[in-house]
Amino acid sequence: ADHAGKTVLLNLWATWCAPCRAEMPALDALQKEKGSDSFEVVAVNVDAGDDVKPKKFLSDTGVATLGYYRDSTMTLFNDLKKRGLALGLPVTMLIDGEGCLIAHMNGPAEWSGPDARRLVETALKPESL
Template sequence: MTNDMPELPSPPRAAARRIPLAIGAALIAAAIGFAVVYGLGGLNRQTGDAACRPAVELARKLAPLAHGEVAALTMATAPLRLPDLAFEDAAGKPKKLSDWRGRTVLVNLWATWCVPCRKEMPALDSLQAKLGGPDFEVVAINIDTRDPGKPKNFLKEANLTRLGYFSDQKAKVFQDLKGIGRALGMPTSVLVDRQGCEIATIAGPAEWASDDAVKLIRAAMVPPG
């Protein structure tokens, strides 16, 4: 018997070889693209603001001092420049965080409705009395959104006279810090270097007038170099 079925032609060998090569090339290209998007993107996120790398190095050196009354401080591990927070002084004149460039700053957000904030204020006032000057300042920003006279009266009645009065009745400073993951509740404090870069952050109150806090902040005030 003979087979009357027509014989199908086999594909050329060169074409058969090209198929797996093309698939392999596509997979390699996809892998490279993935690395570019995720690998380099992740690198950029880790790199952050190059000007803030000294603040991370300073945080590393200060880490052994973050104990006792300031054990809750979270030291910076990646370069981060804070937003140029905008608020007002006691006379209603606009101020920005960049106005303190060249000084180490402890930015504190507080409100009269926040019980831990009120308890913390005397320690912040004492810290300002001990270290405040051309190299350091406590910038305590009130975010009461109602009755602007209430926080001023609180400071006066508590005889907290060393702190400058700063306020943001729209509480945008809280939202700005929340947007970079540095404000989750009240009070919030961020230790900032002379370039406006994060050194450390704490969520909640601290005994800022303690020897532990004063020693750490004195060390943070040492000019680089």
């Protein structure tokens, strides 16, 4: 509900997931470049336990633009898994401002590259979808 009307790139990650760790700086760069009133990268940590390890990881890797979101119960991941949208981590979904799933992928991606920028730009222009 906090993101209603906003296109969201939702990413689930964990500190123990090597591909997740590798793509976090790119997600941070995408948020820094494209983040606005109409677009946000929402990276949700799914580590069990407290906030210490995930926050230390974000600090150590220089991730500063992303908001801090957690689901230590893995409820979100398990729900996506039941729906066939998540096979493992990382998992990323592009959701439009009306809450509709536009695209999803399992595995890492270069989120700060030109293909990711084009994907976001296209998603922000509903008439082009």
